[in-house]
Amino acid sequence: MADLSVDLAPGNPRELVLSNPVIAASGCFGYGQEYQGTIDIHRLGAFVSKGITPEPRSGNPMPRITETTGGMLNAIGLQNPGIRKFIRSYPPIWERWPTPAIVNISGETVAEFAEMARLLDDVPGVAGLEVNISCPNINAGGFCFGWDADMSREVTAAVRAATTLPIIVKLSPGALDVAQIALAVEEGGADAVSLINTLVGMKIDTRRRKPVLANGTGGLSGPAIRPVAVRMTWQVARVVGIPVVGLGGIMSLDDGLEFFMAGASAIQVGTGFFAQPGRMVAIADELDAWLDAQGCSSLGEIVGAALPDGLPPRRQRIDPDDLKLMSGDYAEARTTTT
């Protein structure tokens, strides 16, 4: 019985302690209810809800999903009930659960992110936030927040200023240098980063001579993208002082081990749930057995094992007030520099 527990917000007094490092990824696990009856969701370390927006969204027209070699494309279009209805509907249920629920938020402006964070700050049943910065910033001509270090820092700082909840910022693989973005959101006050979100792809139906997805492009996920995700996890884990959550194409323990060895303190599973939910919730048990077989007493012993210089020093726990303060500074800094 190795120690599988992990705190994804070591710098945050509110903490985000998971009993094991296997998390269900946003958009692949609904609101936590859907897989009940299929699997025991409490075998997971945590789960992340479908992305929430300030207002309700009906999402994209159909078809929304299609398969590709070793992967799938999705263009759901963030269909969701909107933050207010969401808060009434789900956290009250999660409150009674042992498994931490993390809320994934998607905004089109810095203000939208901050507003959602404020509304979620003290909602019982919400253990933390995952900030999806792979969204277009409508105040920057639809340029994706996650592609620009300043915009990424600004969003993080604004969220940080609006809540003391643990904040995981989910990075976009579209950035030129994902490590630079990771450092920026760490500065902005993120407690952890998760990566990667989907790559943008397209499949064309050669019979109909048009894209398969009604939306044209979609997000590529699944084993096909794992090498890109492992590489980015490795690049980010080498430089940041906060926990890294790795994801992208994890379908088995061995896949997950690649991310841990690349420096991830925890992993998320998305597409894998669609294929084999039973195997996904078993990964934590398999990991436990594997660590025992390797003579490791805790997961920490293999995290970053493949990094040439191991993990950088961890950031120290920050005083509650400083949290908002530091982020405040960045918020200012940004407003002056933009």
Add this chain to the structure above:
Amino acid sequence: MADLSVDLAPGNPRELVLSNPVIAASGCFGYGQEYQGTIDIHRLGAFVSKGITPEPRSGNPMPRITETTGGMLNAIGLQNPGIRKFIRSYPPIWERWPTPAIVNISGETVAEFAEMARLLDDVPGVAGLEVNISCPNINAGGFCFGWDADMSREVTAAVRAATTLPIIVKLSPGALDVAQIALAVEEGGADAVSLINTLVGMKIDTRRRKPVLANGTGGLSGPAIRPVAVRMTWQVARVVGIPVVGLGGIMSLDDGLEFFMAGASAIQVGTGFFAQPGRMVAIADELDAWLDAQGCSSLGEIVGAALPDGLPPRRQRIDPDDLKLMSGDYAEARTTTT
């Protein structure tokens, strides 16, 4: 018998006319000799040589390749004999071949690219150049040429100024906005663009707890990346006035049709040759039969079929002198703006 021929340099008096649109991709077809005896390479529209550098390179340590789901990672490290030995060794053989040979060049500075272009300008047997801008610019802190519009335009202009050969600029999928880079190289004087080069990935050997490749990271190719390649081809073909050559994971005619419908005038096949060389050289024949079955008299009828507004107007043929002239301007423009 539909018309499969295509000119990849319609704007260039020296032309780059292919009898069919199926091209062997750089690094996957050696110097054109290697697959002789296995296939009839003259069933190809053209082939691109392994990337050449100014000086000889012995490449990366082993292992250099590994498989991933639906793809492979490579870190060959541009092993090549260097431009001078290369020119003595291969073009004399190609000169006697009906199939156009395109030379892929990789430099670490703008000057290196220009120098290689100059040396190749009037070498018999060389039908055109493919400029690989997915290389680090050592004068820009290793920042990849292909990630920056100005650097991409500058390299293209410098090559344009050094040769009247047809120039295909090969774009990097790492750029934030590949369409913007494509427009920049079009301005710089490119006759065509090809995309995509490999995505950067990593695979970790969980038994040895280190990356499988001695180099750590490698380039991801194969069917796994096809959705990303089709999406980028679609984005670029919508905006540029020059031919687009699409590649990334093409293993069959149907895969190739996705690229044609996304706006590619020609396709390249790389990893596919490693798996099924016989099927790759057969794609052109299958395309011919498919076009007949569809009642199309020429390939052009389906190029861009999946683009909402079809292809933009083609750039007009340019006067020989203007070629160098225009690029000259850009070369200047750059030197003033950097």
Add this chain to the structure above:
Amino acid sequence: MTATAPDTANLPAGTGREFIAEVTASEPEMGDCTLLTLALPAGVAPRLRPGEFVNVLCRDSASFDPLLRRPYSAFAVNPDPVAGTMTLLIRPFGRGSQWLATRQPGERIDIMGPLGNHFEVAERSERLLMVAGGVGVAPLAHLTQEALRIGKSVTFLMGAATADTLLAAQRLPSEVEYVVATDDGSRGHRGFVTDLVPDYLQWADQVFACGPDPMLRSLSNVIKRDRVGRRPTVHVSVERTMACGVGACLGCVLETRHGMQTSCVTGPVFPVEEIRW
């Protein structure tokens, strides 16, 4: 090593909605289709109601080809609580269905289900009309089996391209009135199965339909045109590409009067008038 773990890995058969089923029989039907019978873990078969579907992993677990599961409706069920079985009718389209259609007795398959809603036969409905197109016949055959058990009378309309891709008459209980239509007229009415519907609208208390979207759309037009008032009620089972099958991905939605609804949880069965085609 995990990559080659058996499908059974960590699946206490019978508990939960993901389980391993063993193929017990395979026979051809409807031309190129296959009837595949699977032994279900104790307790599953009795729960399986007509119209519900299962999401099948159409590969061994070490391969990702195809990556996602494939949804299939039950064609027939032996509800024995212990020795229960389920029979699927599989038409070969691509990778997944071809893999599934070629499984042999003794092979074990990873299945999720029962999933989705089901066909509701109203207490006071006596006469049921089934309208099937192609493999859409599957859930309606199962429904017919159930309806007869509870003493309803059934008229079964089926359409197919040609006579040899029709469901063989002996596959349906003899009490059923079986009327067919073929595109080429090689058997029964020449044309669409929906052309036959008007003659039965007076007779039927409920109509249940399953088939390709074009067929369901034409059915909805027939209903709009010829139905008098709100009877008979008409329920159709739609087919959308799915990923999770449990409402988690929102990839399979359908636009209805009540907005976007998942065809895997709120559906696949919808009242025909609620669907926005």
Add this chain to the structure above:
Amino acid sequence: MTATAPDTANLPAGTGREFIAEVTASEPEMGDCTLLTLALPAGVAPRLRPGEFVNVLCRDSASFDPLLRRPYSAFAVNPDPVAGTMTLLIRPFGRGSQWLATRQPGERIDIMGPLGNHFEVAERSERLLMVAGGVGVAPLAHLTQEALRIGKSVTFLMGAATADTLLAAQRLPSEVEYVVATDDGSRGHRGFVTDLVPDYLQWADQVFACGPDPMLRSLSNVIKRDRVGRRPTVHVSVERTMACGVGACLGCVLETRHGMQTSCVTGPVFPVEEIRW
């Protein structure tokens, strides 16, 4: 449609180095290994020289699992110009070898070859020493077959983990002196096969070896230490991960005295002293 085209698509059997071969026999050997015999297109078998390899597509062409081919040396060849066959010895490691090892007679496989260089037996060499480790026995068994045909005498040293993973003696012609070593001492010498080499260095005119890198490295040390002058000459066949198999990708190189050389074209056979381990 092209996605499900047969492997044979556009492969005029026999012409070129990519062809379709039909499995004619399969039998177990060396514990978990399989001996797979394939009928070769007319003209191929006579060209296949000991040490050359074939690059095998270990999947059906509609799947990409695994994506790349897998290299295999010929274990035995029937050089009949028309009815020629090739036998491969396959140890199951992962996806590819497991797929190949489970092919049945009648199945057709996409093969590229013969590829690479080969073992050269010098005119005046009379006594040949083979040093095999595990499946490295394959090309040396083929070489032995050839060497005896041209009247050479052969001593065959083989090393394996345990007695039951050694090549069965009857697989080698009776004229061959067959000496074995096992890690656990369950048969023959307890220890490495390379421990046996010194005793034969006087006797042998040429040494040919194939096996895992550690074995080849220890062999090269034994040679450095015990060989007197330049005789016997020592050639080893190395194993590197490959993609193209024809020298096009530069993925399989080996560092030698002459720089980086491809193990698929310049190799897989190299004079032991040329390799930079």
